[in-house]
Amino acid sequence: DGGITQSPKYLFRKEGQNVTLSCEQNLNHDAMYWYRQDPGQGLRLIYYSQIVNDFQKGDIAEGYSVSREKKESFPLTVTSAQKNPTAFYLCASSSPGLAGATQYFGPGTRLLVL
């Protein structure tokens, strides 16, 4: 089945710890995205990547880092500099070049701070 997978479903972070959220897609999409969702605030863009080995900051990139070494993978690291990391994190992908290109979402990872 084609789609986007995110792991783990739940992740716990200790103070001062970096954690990495996984996102994999087998849709052959060039573009991938990371969003953060907080209650009552909708989704906010953290980082996006239009092509392998290239990525751009979104609206709330501080305290996060990404890499895009493979087309199908776009991991997100939540660093210790992110002081309020508790949120639901969603990964998405899309195929560029199409008018109104649709973003398809993974099932999400919920990050909690111990």
Next chain:
Amino acid sequence: AQSVTQLDSHVSVSEGTPVLLRCNYSSSYSPSLFWYVQHPNKGLQLLLKYTSAATLVKGINGFEAEFKKSETSFHLTKPSAHMSDAAEYFCVVRGGSNYKLTFGKGTLLTVNP
């Protein structure tokens, strides 16, 4: 610049009655507009999208939305609510050739038996 306003944070309907979720947008470009649905602790699923073709867009599960440029609106409707429609709904705008999506803050739909 682009923005989205979902006019109701919470809508409550009875099963079998019509659903109306309201969305207004602003965009400097000819926009693409989307409605997504999210069930608790799940990812977002696309309901429908408008991309400058027909102004009345039909989506999955009996939902539809009408693009009204003069009113800068893209309201989501369904003739008869089902219990399984209870979820959070997001109106989303994409302006011009930018990849960036701008999300509304969501409308929580509850369906009463």
